[in-house]
Amino acid sequence: MVILFELALTFYFAATIVGVVELFRGSRATTRIMLVLAAVGFTIHTVNIALSLLSGHIPVTNMHEATSFFSWCIVLLFFYIEHRYKMGLLGSFIMPVVFILMLSSSILPREIKPVSPMLQSYWLGIHTALAFLGDAAFALAAGIGVMYLVQERFVKTKRLGSLFHRLPSLQILDEVSYKLITLGFPLLTLAIITGALWAESAWGSYWRWDPKEVWSLITWFIYALVLHVRLTAGWRGRRAAILSIIGFSVVMFTFFGVNLLLKGVHTFVR
């Protein structure tokens, strides 16, 4: 449903504007308005995806749908984190990402090509849902990483801007970002495993060194490294925040760059 998608995009846009305004002159009212706008957008977005599923089509088969579904996963996790930790200003950092993704989705080709019969199996749903939920967790971890870096800068340089008072504490930012990575990492791992199983059943081989597979593996190694150095060398705080942002940049490249620039078996989603 085109109109539902555009409506969701509009509400996310409005939420983004309010979120940015909130950075400069926030109050309890702006936070609430932002959350309500995002929630309305999310509801419409959910209906849009649900309608597609009900008609028997898994809406991840072209870039437009995949990006839209990815955004949906991010908003879903955003509401979970917001509900669970009540971190001030998180929306101001996340909603712009959601909006940009949705905007990209709106200009990406929407034509639905029939999925090749070889690939039509329940793996399509499981593999992509795992992958996008994992990526969404990494997106939030990176957003929170940016918040951490901003807040850390205030505390370190001893110049406390007005944002200082409204951003959460360094510890909670670091912890939540870490938790999100510990959530995203197993999801990514499972996505890679299910992808391999699916590839085996569709093409007869687990791994074909297709660019998407290679970049997913690179992403996997980066997050494995993030977790490893945190546990062994105590890379927490600023370094962990920077790593989470680098990790997410690679995720974004794997998602957009590989699909749009490099060719491979995953281009079925083009």
Add this chain to the structure above:
Amino acid sequence: MRVLVTGLNHKTAPVEVRERLAFDGPRLEEGLSGFLQIPHVRGALILSTCNRVEIYAHVGDPDKAAASIKDFLSEFHSIDPGALEGSLYFYTDRDAIRHIFRVASSLDSMVVGEPQILGQLKDAFEFALSKGATGILLNRLLKKAISVAKRVRTETRIAENAVSISYAAVELTKKIFSDLEDKRFMLLGAGEMAELAVRHLIKNGVKDVSVVNRTYERGVELAKEFCGRAVRFEDFIKELVNTDIIICSTGAPSYILHKSDMQMIMKGRKNRAVFIIDISVPRNIDPEINQIDNVYLYDVDDLQGIVDSNVMGRKKEAERAEEIIEEELEKFIKWQTSLDSVPTIVALRNRAEEIKQAELERLMNRLGSVDERQKKAIEYAVSAVVNKLIHPPTVALKEDSEDRDVLIATIRRLYGIGENNGSR
């Protein structure tokens, strides 16, 4: 229907005078009923805090009431009236309302923006309300003052930032750590400011306190005060591996903690964040330490800098708050005037006059040729009817009765007089 504020505060009276005028405990109720017995006082409320003693009253004649209230104050507290001269201030009507709004919004406080005053005012209001000491005017005024204070608090950032060094330290601690309960705290040395900061931290949840002092016995003593434990000076660096928050205030002439020590400590801590506050002068902790990742070191000047910029920020916010107060003041005065009897009488007369003129004109048109004498007679008769009809409500409005507010509202409704008619 007039408001009178009588009072003194930290700006007009020294603490010796303020404490003698305080209404605390049972004296509050006694005082309140005392004020209500003053002939010109129809409603009253006493706000008594350590920085101010104020009486908000609904009075008939402000001058007479002010004199009586002053006499009552000196008699009640057995203070020579001369001693109050110069300390007491009196505000009436518009100034009084503005003053009450400013007090509620914490603009008149010693530390502008401090939040306690609103709670104190609410308590004072509730107490007076429960004793039936406030009337319709004071009720409305105080409710308005509380809502104005809330508006000021949400629309400006007047109460947001810390304005004392020890509080700034606590504020920073809370922006570094989310939960203070599981954090370990160390006091290195002693000193008034440091101990105050420790107390603030304990109030904010810090439980594990260790105290280090060059003289171990002094350390033990201080540790007892904070329910903590004493650590020998020689061992403090070892202890730091498990310490998250440090306040340092020793009299050492040089650095007692160097960058290389701290780097070792951070390795041992797996880089868990450390917040160090060095309020000793000369500084006891190498400032270079701030460059280490996850270590945040603030000295006394850094904290003072934060306090200064917060104070500046509050001043700017206070200006915005004053604007809000003026706006709300206008609204309140407008409401109050609408309840005044004079404009109501004027509006009632205007309304009657309008109807009379319109009806006369129509009648004259219909009758066509009427001579001057007849015209006069008709006009006279119509005027008489109209005047007789509006005479009783006018008299009632002029009477100074208790339920005049209700009467005014009723008459305005019965005669279809809007809020603005006649209230020029």
